[in-house]
Amino acid sequence: MGDGVAIKIFIDQGHNPTGPNTGAEGYGVREQDVTYNVGVYLGEMLTAHGGFEVRLSRNSPEEVLGTSNATSLSARVSAANSWPADYFISIHCNANVNPNINGTECYVYKAYTQAYDMAQQILINIVERVGTKDNGVRVNPSLYVLRRTKMPAVLVELAYLTNYDDMELLVDEQYAFAEGIYNGILAYLSME
Numbered sequence: 001m002g003d004g005v006a007i008k009i010f011i012d013q014g015h016n017p018t019g020p021n022t023g024a025e026g027y028g029v030r031e032q033d034v035t036y037n038v039g040v041y042l043g044e045m046l047t048a049h050g051g052f053e054v055r056l057s058r059n060s061p062e063e064v065l066g067t068s069n070a071t072s073l074s075a076r077v078s079a080a081n082s083w084p085a086d087y088f089i090s091i092h093c094n095a096n097v098n099p100n101i102n103g104t105e106c107y108v109y110k111a112y113t114q115a116y117d118m119a120q121q122i123l124i125n126i127v128e129r130v131g132t133k134d135n136g137v138r139v140n141p142s143l144y145v146l147r148r149t150k151m152p153a154v155l156v157e158l159a160y161l162t163n164y165d166d167m168e169l170l171v172d173e174q175y176a177f178a179e180g181i182y183n184g185i186l187a188y189l190s191m192e
Contacts, residue, residue, distance in 0.1 A: 006051060006052055006053040007051060007052050007053070007086050007087070007189065008052070008053045008054075008055075008083060008084070008085045008086045008087075009046055009052055009053070009054050009055075009085060009086065009087050009088075009089060009185070010054075010055050010056075010057070010079065010080035010083065010085035010087070010088045010089070010151075011039045011042055011043050011054060011055070011056050011057065011089050011091065012039070012056075012057040012076045012080070012088065012089065012090040012091065012145060013032070013035040013036045013038070013039035013040075013056060013057055013058045013091055014031065014032070014035045014090055014091055014092040014093075014155075015031055015032035015035060015072075015092070016032060016058075016063075016064045016065060016066075016072055017032050017033070017036070017058075017061060017062055017063070017064065018062075018064060019064050019067075020064075020066060020067060020068045020069055020071075020072055021065070021066065021068075021069045021072035021073070023035070023092070023093065024093060024094070024095035024161050024162075025095075025161060026095060026160070026161030026162040026163075026167050027161070027162075027164065027167045029161055029167055029170060029171055031092065031093040031095075031161060033061070034093050034158070034161075034170050034171075034174060035091040035092060035093065035158075036058055036061050037174045038091050038158065038174050038177050038178045038181075039056055039057075039058070039091050039178075040056070041174060041175050041178035041179075042089070042091075042178040042181050042182055043056055045178060045179065045182040046182065046185070049182075049186075049191075051191060055079065055080075055083060055085070057075075057076045057079060070144075073144045073145060073148075074144075074148070076090070076145060077144070077145055077148045077149055080149055080150075080151065081148075081149065081150045081151075084150065084151065085151050086151055086152075087118065087151055087152050087153070087154075087185075088145070088149045088151055088152070088153035088154070089122075089153075089154055089156065089181065089185075090145045090153065090154070090155040090156065091156050091158065091181075092155060092156065092157050092158065093157065093158050093159060093160070093161045093170055094157040094158075094159065094160045094161065094162075095160060095161050095162045096160060096162050096163075097162075098162075099162050099163055099164065100163065101160055101162070101163060102132070102133055102159065102160050102163035102165065102166045103132050103133030103134065103135040103159065103160070103166070104123060104126050104127060104130075104132040104133065104134065104135060104156075104157065104158060104159055105123070105135035105136060105137070105138055105157045106119035106120075106122055106123045106137045106138070106154055106155065106156050106157070107119075107137075107138050107139070107140045107143055107146060107154070107155040107157070108137060108138075108139060108140075108146060108153070108154055108155075109139070109140075109141050109143075109146040109147060109153065110139060110141065111139050113152065114152040115146075115152035115153055115154055116137060116139075117188060118152060118154055118184070118185065118188040119137045119154045119156075120137050121184040121185070121187040121188040122154060122156060122180070122181050122184030122185065122188075123136070123137055123156075123184070124184065124187075125179075125180045125181070125182075125183040125184035125187060126156070126158070126177060126180030126181065126184065127180075128180070128183075129176050129177075129179050129180035129183065130159075130169055130173050130176045130177055130180055131169075132158075132159050132166065132169065135157075140155075143155060156181060158170060158177050159177075
């Protein structure tokens, strides 16, 4: 990087541990616990790289943001906007009533944007690193954290808690999921 200007990445570990806006659950594994750990690992990798400044939405496993679903989401977005972050990465786990549905997908506000390109790199690298199924980059302008952020934002659905094989990866391969996101960010920024 040379010029000493760090790229500011806001990592949002989806959902709260308790109270409002708790996450999905599958086979006794809770989304909010997985996303917390993956976000911490990702933050450590980016910090160790040296070219990044990192902030997390949840700085301890017990931290609860907001008093409702809406205020929990707005707390995450306003922390990123007021910093201001250069990029916003929201980490989630998926769930479906059909236990056969599996894989990784990324959501962005709009196609053919910086966020879309970054999401593609993140997805490719998670699939390569963890071996999940590639479900593609999807556009969803209705998602609050994508709609209200003032910087390129990617919502990553790591895998499905409700699929047994995916759930095992979400428990055992949290560091690898973080590495996939990290490798994708570096590839997008051409910063290997």
